[in-house]
Amino acid sequence: MPVEPLSQKEIEDLLAELPGWSLQGDRLTRSYRLGSHAAATAMVVHIAQVQDELDHHSELTLGYRTVSLSVHTHSAGGAVTAKDVELARRVEELSAGHRAH
Numbered sequence: 001m002p003v004e005p006l007s008q009k010e011i012e013d014l015l016a017e018l019p020g021w022s023l024q025g026d027r028l029t030r031s032y033r034l035g036s037h038a039a040a041t042a043m044v045v046h047i048a049q050v051q052d053e054l055d056h057h058s059e060l061t062l063g064y065r066t067v068s069l070s071v072h073t074h075s076a077g078g079a080v081t082a083k084d085v086e087l088a089r090r091v092e093e094l095s096a097g098h099r100a101h
Ligand SMILES: C[C@H](O)[C@H](O)[C@H]1CNC2=NC(N)=NC(=O)C2=N1
Pocket: 055, 056, 057, 058, 071, 072, 073, 074, 075, 076
């Protein structure tokens, strides 16, 4: 079933429950800071596993002690959809265990 673009209002309402996440252009984005490069790398691996589980994949960038995500839905013409919000929620949940903030 095709996934539909969310409206601007829907995105704003959903972002209210995802502190740190924001809409940059047509993508949901967030950057996390971690305590070490190894910790950041482990978080990237964990996110990659969740992305395969959801079959939904962000642009995922590993820095020295940072992890950055940018996600939209290719199959919805690059719009933000519920799948992007679901990925953001899952990453928020796992971020605590990695002491990312
Ligand atoms: C075939 C596979 O289901 C699609 O290519 C999936 C994979 N991951 C995806 N990720 C994102 N961000 N958008 C998509 O439309 C998408 N589609």
